[in-house]
Amino acid sequence: MNIDGYIKALLESLLMISISGVLSILFGFFVAIILVYTKEKGLRPKPSLYNALDFIINVFRSFPFIILMFLLFPLSRFIVGTSIGTVAAIVPLTIAATPFAARIIEGSLDTVDPGIIEAAKSFGAKNSQIIFKVMLVEALPNLVQGITNIFINIVGYSAMAGIIGGGGLGAVAINYGYYRWEDTIMFIIVIMIFLVVQIIQSIGNQIYKILVR
Amino acid sequence: MIEITNLVKQYKELSVIKDVSFTIEKGEIFGIVGRSGVGKSTLLRCINALEPVNSGDILIDGVSIRSLDDDGVRNLRKKVSMIFQNFNLLNQKSALENVTLPMEIWGYDKKVLRARAEELLDLVGLKDKYNSKPRSLSGGEKQRVAIARALALDPEILLCDEATSALDPNTTKEILALLKKINRELGLTLVVVTHQMEVVKDICQRVAVMEGGKVSALGKVEDLFLNPAKSLKKLIGEDELEILPRGINIRIFFTKEYSNQTIITNMSKDLSVDFSIVWGKLENFSGNVLGSLVINVNPEDKEKIEQYLIGRGLNVEVISHEY
Numbered sequence: 001m002n003i004d005g006y007i008k009a010l011l012e013s014l015l016m017i018s019i020s021g022v023l024s025i026l027f028g029f030f031v032a033i034i035l036v037y038t039k040e041k042g043l044r045p046k047p048s049l050y051n052a053l054d055f056i057i058n059v060f061r062s063f064p065f066i067i068l069m070f071l072l073f074p075l076s077r078f079i080v081g082t083s084i085g086t087v088a089a090i091v092p093l094t095i096a097a098t099p100f101a102a103r104i105i106e107g108s109l110d111t112v113d114p115g116i117i118e119a120a121k122s123f124g125a126k127n128s129q130i131i132f133k134v135m136l137v138e139a140l141p142n143l144v145q146g147i148t149n150i151f152i153n154i155v156g157y158s159a160m161a162g163i164i165g166g167g168g169l170g171a172v173a174i175n176y177g178y179y180r181w182e183d184t185i186m187f188i189i190v191i192m193i194f195l196v197v198q199i200i201q202s203i204g205n206q207i208y209k210i211l212v213r
Numbered sequence: 214m215i216e217i218t219n220l221v222k223q224y225k226e227l228s229v230i231k232d233v234s235f236t237i238e239k240g241e242i243f244g245i246v247g248r249s250g251v252g253k254s255t256l257l258r259c260i261n262a263l264e265p266v267n268s269g270d271i272l273i274d275g276v277s278i279r280s281l282d283d284d285g286v287r288n289l290r291k292k293v294s295m296i297f298q299n300f301n302l303l304n305q306k307s308a309l310e311n312v313t314l315p316m317e318i319w320g321y322d323k324k325v326l327r328a329r330a331e332e333l334l335d336l337v338g339l340k341d342k343y344n345s346k347p348r349s350l351s352g353g354e355k356q357r358v359a360i361a362r363a364l365a366l367d368p369e370i371l372l373c374d375e376a377t378s379a380l381d382p383n384t385t386k387e388i389l390a391l392l393k394k395i396n397r398e399l400g401l402t403l404v405v406v407t408h409q410m411e412v413v414k415d416i417c418q419r420v421a422v423m424e425g426g427k428v429s430a431l432g433k434v435e436d437l438f439l440n441p442a443k444s445l446k447k448l449i450g451e452d453e454l455e456i457l458p459r460g461i462n463i464r465i466f467f468t469k470e471y472s473n474q475t476i477i478t479n480m481s482k483d484l485s486v487d488f489s490i491v492w493g494k495l496e497n498f499s500g501n502v503l504g505s506l507v508i509n510v511n512p513e514d515k516e517k518i519e520q521y522l523i524g525r526g527l528n529v530e531v532i533s534h535e536y
Contacts, residue, residue, distance in 0.1 A: 113299075115297060115301040116302070118301065119301035121290070122295040123291070123318065123365070124287040124290040124291050125315075137305050138303055140305060
């Protein structure tokens, strides 16, 4: 395999990771905000909704990612017209990562001191303002760490997507490294995935440092 | 004016406030004291509707807090602001940003925000700390930022929830001085919840003592301290009286008219009796020196001394100590 092959695989991986990362964080935010609103001590407690959502998240998180991907083949075909390839892998990646993202973001928002939320109420903030102008601001360093974790998690998932024709670094590792016993290719791919993880982690750490300064 | 009538607050089965009624006048500094867990902080949170009430009512300038919808509650909170024991500042924002936040939320013009916040930080004595994050401020400075933030929306009432309990004694004095200044210069009504007697003595004009969800004593601070109601006595914990010597002890309460007079030495001369002074305490109530003194007397002089003191308009209490 030549260098262009590696670069193509890397770009495919980065495409999958970034698109499904951004989408799952967006959806995760949405779900997390509902969780924060409806939980027992939340801004507008609604235990039935909270418990239902909580249950669904746990169900999705219980599926091994590989199984979830197979199950989501029809959905991928429906949304992007095919169940094979880099773009098709984005659908299951996003769906698998969203419940994880929701939990991570919910956890970050939960770290905000309830006293600060009470203070915001005491000067007349609306619930939406408490979420966006107080909780998100206060939880930001924590959120950055959480988002870093979400991306790294997706790197892992995206490599697995290679098994069922997802493209990217994972596919190369499976098809050349594993099925053909080409140890050098396997080694190079592992190093590349490691570097991707390392770079994401460093960017996360840098942003965190700036925020807590 | 805050009128609290027959207020009841329950958490499920547990009654936290049981039928409490009193009125806080405009412009006064009103204290609510009691041990922790007697419902004083909950009562305070009922005033700005952070806690819903179960029955009874609170009228603020004649408006019932129970009649308010969501927007009504928000408008109420614009008028009734609050400071807290743990300051509750946003850690990610600078002092200035913390003060501008309420104004931002209320949609004030961006141009006036900053000027107003700077003005308030100057007022609380933090002229050189505009851009400091709470992390780099001392406890006293954090509370000053919180006070500036609480003043941002031009409130009429300031609720103080154990505002000095996390501060050392000197810082406590400074913060109390600042609160007094705010009361005096801006005419704010202050409702001060505390378990610290020094705070009550230093700044409050009237006080309600709470015990088990009820008000057990209510009145002017100096009256309550000079002639303490049982509940207050428990709270102050006057263990000193246990060390009094045997025999007849007479406790004399000095009100402000007497605290500068030489009543004790006069009595000694007038009645030519001997006694020993066994206990005494002078206290400063918002600038008035008041106090009480315990003298140990011979049993045969007891009547004479009592009558002499009562004749001069002093409050006395005979404490017999038998072992």
